[in-house]
Amino acid sequence: MAIRPDETFHATAQLAMQAPVEKYGFTVMLSPDGAQSDGIAVVDLDESSSTYGQIVHQVIVPNKGDEFHHFGWNACSSSLSPLTGHAFLERRYLIVPGIRSSRIYIIDVKEPLKAKIHKTIEPEELFAKTGYSRPHTIHCGPEGIYVSTLGGGGEDGTDGPPGIFIMDCETFEIIGRYEMDRGPQDKHYDFWWNLPQDYMVSSEWGLPPQFENGIVAEDLLSNKYGHSIHFWDLRKRKNVQTIDLGENHQMALEIRPAHDPKKSYGFCGVVVDTTNLQGAIFTWWRDDDGKWQAKKTITIDPQPADPDDLPELLKGFSAVPPLVTDIDLSLDDKFLYVACWGTGEMHQYDVSDPMNPVLAGKVELGGIVKDTKHPNGEDFAFGPQMVEVSRDGSRVYWTNSLYSTWDDQFYPDDEGGQMVMARANESGGLELDKHFYIDFPKGYRSHQIRLEGGDCSTDSFCYPNV
Amino acid sequence: MESISSLWWAVIGSGIYHGINPGMGWPLAVSAALMNNKRSSLFTALGMLAFGHLLAMLSILLPFSLMTALAKHERELRIGAGVLVILMGIYLLINRKHPRFLSRVHPARLALWSFLAAMAHGAGLMLVPIYLGICATADSGHLAAQSIISGNVFNAITVGITHTLAMIFSGGVIALVTYYWLGLRFVSKTWFNLDIVWAISLVIVGVTAIFTSM
Numbered sequence: 124m125a126i127r128p129d130e131t132f133h134a135t136a137q138l139a140m141q142a143p144v145e146k147y148g149f150t151v152m153l154s155p156d157g158a159q160s161d162g163i164a165v166v167d168l169d170e171s172s173s174t175y176g177q178i179v180h181q182v183i184v185p186n187k188g189d190e191f192h193h194f195g196w197n198a199c200s201s202s203l204s205p206l207t208g209h210a211f212l213e214r215r216y217l218i219v220p221g222i223r224s225s226r227i228y229i230i231d232v233k234e235p236l237k238a239k240i241h242k243t244i245e246p247e248e249l250f251a252k253t254g255y256s257r258p259h260t261i262h263c264g265p266e267g268i269y270v271s272t273l274g275g276g277g278e279d280g281t282d283g284p285p286g287i288f289i290m291d292c293e294t295f296e297i298i299g300r301y302e303m304d305r306g307p308q309d310k311h312y313d314f315w316w317n318l319p320q321d322y323m324v325s326s327e328w329g330l331p332p333q334f335e336n337g338i339v340a341e342d343l344l345s346n347k348y349g350h351s352i353h354f355w356d357l358r359k360r361k362n363v364q365t366i367d368l369g370e371n372h373q374m375a376l377e378i379r380p381a382h383d384p385k386k387s388y389g390f391c392g393v394v395v396d397t398t399n400l401q402g403a404i405f406t407w408w409r410d411d412d413g414k415w416q417a418k419k420t421i422t423i424d425p426q427p428a429d430p431d432d433l434p435e436l437l438k439g440f441s442a443v444p445p446l447v448t449d450i451d452l453s454l455d456d457k458f459l460y461v462a463c464w465g466t467g468e469m470h471q472y473d474v475s476d477p478m479n480p481v482l483a484g485k486v487e488l489g490g491i492v493k494d495t496k497h498p499n500g501e502d503f504a505f506g507p508q509m510v511e512v513s514r515d516g517s518r519v520y521w522t523n524s525l526y527s528t529w530d531d532q533f534y535p536d537d538e539g540g541q542m543v544m545a546r547a548n549e550s551g552g553l554e555l556d557k558h559f560y561i562d563f564p565k566g567y568r569s570h571q572i573r574l575e576g577g578d579c580s581t582d583s584f585c586y587p588n589v
Numbered sequence: 590m591e592s593i594s595s596l597w598w599a600v601i602g603s604g605i606y607h608g609i610n611p612g613m614g615w616p617l618a619v620s621a622a623l624m625n626n627k628r629s630s631l632f633t634a635l636g637m638l639a640f641g642h643l644l645a646m647l648s649i650l651l652p653f654s655l656m657t658a659l660a661k662h663e664r665e666l667r668i669g670a671g672v673l674v675i676l677m678g679i680y681l682l683i684n685r686k687h688p689r690f691l692s693r694v695h696p697a698r699l700a701l702w703s704f705l706a707a708m709a710h711g712a713g714l715m716l717v718p719i720y721l722g723i724c725a726t727a728d729s730g731h732l733a734a735q736s737i738i739s740g741n742v743f744n745a746i747t748v749g750i751t752h753t754l755a756m757i758f759s760g761g762v763i764a765l766v767t768y769y770w771l772g773l774r775f776v777s778k779t780w781f782n783l784d785i786v787w788a789i790s791l792v793i794v795g796v797t798a799i800f801t802s803m
Contacts, residue, residue, distance in 0.1 A: 359695075
């Protein structure tokens with residue numbers, strides 16, 4: 124336990140934006156066929172460094188086939204609430220789950236260049252203590268570390284619904300299930316919250332048989348993937364309302380609440396509308412009567428394409444869907460970044476008015492049909508996917524892989540992992556940095572990025588902006 | 590025997606000590622005012638924090654005030670209280686984890702949270718030896734048990750209120766200064782980990798109580 128709060132904990136999102144910029148990034152290294160062990164790449168992001176924009180260290184785990192995906196910090200700015208008694212935690216460990224193996228690694232990154240495994244939680248322990256499998260999203264909050272899972276019990280993860288479990292934020296012991304009353308929630312993906320207002324929002328992807336061996340086209344066309352978002356009383360651990368976005372809105376994935384806890388709204392990205400192949404963003408908010416509402420505020424159209432340019436899965440549609448697979452909101456709640464993994468575009472929306480987003484910037488890179496090259500002339504495999512925004516909002520980093528088996532279905536001819544960065548203009552506009560392009564070691568794809576000292580999808584703030 | 594004024598200063602001093610510690614709640618008052626866009630919310634929040642704290646003090650002090658009726662066992666009582674405070678300090682030194690139930694309290698229920706936080710950290714317990722010292726200084730040798738109790742109940746309430754006023758005044762001043770001038774950056778700047786210092790203070794208060802009652 125430290126004597127002072129960690130310098131990377133900030134009372135407000137505003138203060139986090141003014142903090143020193145990131146010097147390191149941590150990015151998932153994924154071996155899609157399990158031939159090599161997965162790992163975390165430590166990337167030098169210090170522009171004054173001679174190794175800027177390079178992988179300067181790798182933490183490769185001893186097992187194979189974990190399938191790293193999302194990961195998060197053991198502690199963040201949420202520790203600055205007196206309510207929780209965690210003010211003296213260090214932001215030091217990355218909690219890295221394997222969504223295929225259900226194994227969880229705790230990686231000590233206190234010295235980024237010497238980052239190493241601190242503890243490993245074996246899948247059996249997770250199964251025994253929670254009945255959940257396939258751990259996914261990590262957030263640090265009032266009761267410790269919260270981890271969402273994609274699967275329930277049993278071999279294929281369909282024995283009981285998936286949910287969230289809680290880990291002790293000091294010992295990393297698994298404490299147990301979060302939910303006391305899950306209501307109609309039977310699938311899971313992402314979750315996030317507003318701590319002072321005491322609500323949580325969770326989303327749905329699909330059950331393990333619907334994704335582990337690839338996307339199941341029949342399930343998608345019969346609208347069997349998740350299409351609801353759930354609102355929870357965070358501390359009572361109770362589902363208080365479920366909003367069905369409409370069954371055609373397949374795969375409601377990332378939940379991005381406004382960072383300023385005074386606001387009672389946020390966004391959710393929907394991968395594909397099965398009636399027209401559009402991608403969509405819903406804005407959700409709490410109305411004056413305290414009821415939750417959701418409305419589609421952004422639609423992104425599919426692009427017509429020659430069936431010869433399309434993978435088997437899409438040939439019949441003669442169009443490429445945008446496939447909105449990740450979104451991220453800048454700390455000032457001003458810009459929402461939307462990854463269109465199918466068409467190969469990164470959109471930047473001005474969401475100052477959350478009910479009326481306006482497209483402010485766009486970058487084309489990769490894509491099923493366009494396959495746009497990076498400004499440095501190099502290929503970009505797949506399309507823009509996991510996106511992470513720097514605290515000050517000036518740099519937008521992203522990688523290219525969605526999920527091993529899905530990459531292969533949508534991009535049967537592509538292979539490789541890349542991480543790139545675009546510079547965002549304060550008043551809107553986005554441009555790729557020609558010199559920032561990291562090609563991952565052979566055999567590895569890349570996924571989520573975390574920035575040293577926190578980023579736009581990790582920290583929860585306990586105090587409103589002034 | 591300690592002088593009566595130093596005992597009262599200890600009551601006030603421990604209140605200030607609680608009050609300035611962000612962990613005991615003053616940042617929540619700043620947050621409340623900003624969340625509601627209302628200055629008055631800051632004072633409402635301080636009031637709730639104070640109420641919870643006072644309740645925690647009294648729920649520890651009042652049982653002891655009833656026990657002071659056993660005037661001839663006064664020494665044993667003071668030694669017993671001293672031992673209890675020492676044990677609480679040692680427990681907090683060994684078990685450094687914060688009780689998880691505190692984080693299950695709704696953020697708006699500040700009185701409940703303040704009460705539970707004070708109880709969990711033995712804040713009321715720390716006042717007991719000081720309080721018993723104050724009771725002992727009153728010349729009660731020839732009074733009936735009934736009037737001793739009522740006198741000591743009055744003392745307990747006075748000790749609780751004095752301590753809580755000192756706490757909420759010191760915390761309130763910092764909350765106001767943060768709200769009006771310094772900004773929320775001050776929250777993390779003023780926060781020091783006093784867990785060990787607090788646990789050791791309990792032990793010291795307990796040991797002092799035992800020695801002075803000998």
